[in-house]
Amino acid sequence: MAIFNEKYEKMERSELEKLQSERLVSQVKRMYENVPLFKKRMDEANLQPKDIKGIIDISKLPFSNKSDLRDEYPYGLFAVPMKDVVRLHASSGTTGKQIVVGYTEGDLKMWSECVERALNAAGVNKDDFVQVSYGYGLFTGGLGLHDGATKLGATVIPTSTGNTQRQIQTMIDFKSTCFCSTPSYLMQISEIINRDYDKNKLSLKYAILGGEPWTNEMRDIIEKSLNIKAYDIYGLSEVMGPGVSYECEYQDGMHINEDMFIPEIINPDTGEVLEDGSLGELVFTTITKEAFPLIRYRTHDLCRLNKEKCKCGRTFIRMEKPQGRSDDMLIIRGVNVFPSQIEEVLLKERVGITPNYQIIVDRINNNDTFTIKVEMGDDLFSDDIRTIEKATKSLESSIRSTLGIKPNVVLVSPGSIERSEGKAKRVIDNRKLI
Amino acid sequence: MFVKQVSIFLENKPGRIYDVIKLLGTNNIDIKALSIADTDQFGIARLILNKPNTAFNILKENNFIVKINxxxxxxxxxxxxxxxxxxxxxxxxxxxxxxxxxxxxxxxxxxxxxxxxxxxxxxxxxxxxxxxxxxxxxxxxxxx
CATH class of the missing domain: 3.30.2130.10 (VC0802-like)
Structure with missing residues (x-):
């Protein structure tokens, strides 16, 4: 299968590490000069940019966290003047406030390259019709895949999310050969196609799936039910967007674009770097990004790195599918959800004094269900059903406007949400990723 | 002039009305009238009682969400x-x-x-x- 950029993707490890070292050293210097928070952290750790001589010194550097993005909102972490920033994207933060990331023209080029490598590794080229069914807008999924596929020269079909019937009709009529979405959405689509449509009318050959956790068993079902190959793509807005890592034809871990991102695996509790092959929290340092560089950014995704050389010939390290989170973030229908965001809305809507709630997530017919149990309080109660229903609806729509997805709010008796050692259990995730 | 009605929040799960009726019964409260309004999510029991204020206090003490109107x-x-x-x-x-x-x-x-x-x-x-x-x-x- 084709390798998009052999120079980097097949670079000798020693040469790659030299390149990473050079890029890291200049990145640290640039950030020290341009990002006050980074300078402060370096000073606090008694570190000067000259102390970082290469990737061997990376573990000396301070970590960065999603809370930094919130504290420095909106542009405090940008390392270039805003006139050089040509694009902004945003995603949800740990609280109601969103976080914002920026890209220079050069950054967008690098991002497209990441996506081109990913598409090409799956076999997609300029003869293909790529239907992008990730959300377009502030979310990096849609435009990320869009730009990469466009630059690759494929015919892009920007359907964005939603309207499943039209997605399928477009897939058939426009002869889409590659479909990009969350894995659960394609499973849903596949069920409808197999039930209501003639599968032989499809031209589909591959799917590029990401944005939420999934398993190899889900992959089997998707591949068999649609007669295609399904590839995993990984990314997060803070680090770049989709394309940070991607699968090759051997579908055995995602190759990290190591000429742009340096991965580490750490113990989430102590911050200590773990030995090769250990399960721990994935940390990224960006070494080519101009507008929004990050040093040792904690993703909170738990996974393993595999340094073994891949049969495809790429020398890039591979990451396994993330197995979970080291924080309480949930991914529901591809959207990042933090329980603290919900708590904030409940407090704002003043449902009782100490809102007691529980988030229940399940997956029914390949669709995530999202229920929030809220303990009824004196403030909310009325002898009139409509008054209560109005309050519930307004709660649902406030949460929807904060998170981007609508919950089903269920009122329960006070004290009925189970507590362990006095603390309420906030999240019940019943999803079984078959 | 007006009559006092006691309204009680009922979570949609078996046994909730039973709990209310039992509590009132053991405390010698007479139920004159009872109506239940329900949705698929929750219900409200509306009661006319001989001693609404006493009942209100007892229900409160037992962690019910209750209101008099x-x-x-x-x-x-x-x-x-x-x-x-x-x-x-x-x-x-x-x-x-x-x-x-x-x-x-x-x-x-x-x-x-x-x-x-x-x-x-x-x-x-x-x-x-x-x-x-x-x-x-x-x-x-x-x-x-």
């Missing part, structure tokens, strides 16, 4: 069409009914109806003026 209680003759006069008065004066429920009182001759309307004061005066029999709170409630 005013309703109008009228007596109509227990025969077909008995309710027509009262309702036509409300209708002709543009007063909307939020909810209502009936209960059989002490005699077979009369039935009682509980009404919550969007203009309680006007409805009360209207009934009074037009000879609709109003059940006074002293008839319904005991000292509590």
């Amino acid at each position: 005013d309703v109008i209680a009228i007596t109509v003759s227990n025969k077909p069409g008995g309710l027509i006069d009262a309702l036509s008065l409300l209708y002709n004066n543009n007063i909307g009914i939020e909810y209502m429920y009936a209960f059989v009182g002490d005699s077979d001759i009369n039935a009682s109806v509980i009404l919550k309307v969007d203009n309680m004061e006007d409805a009360f005066k209207l009934f009074e003026k037009n000879g609709i029999k109003l059940l006074s709170s002293s008839l319904v409630h005991e000292k509590d």
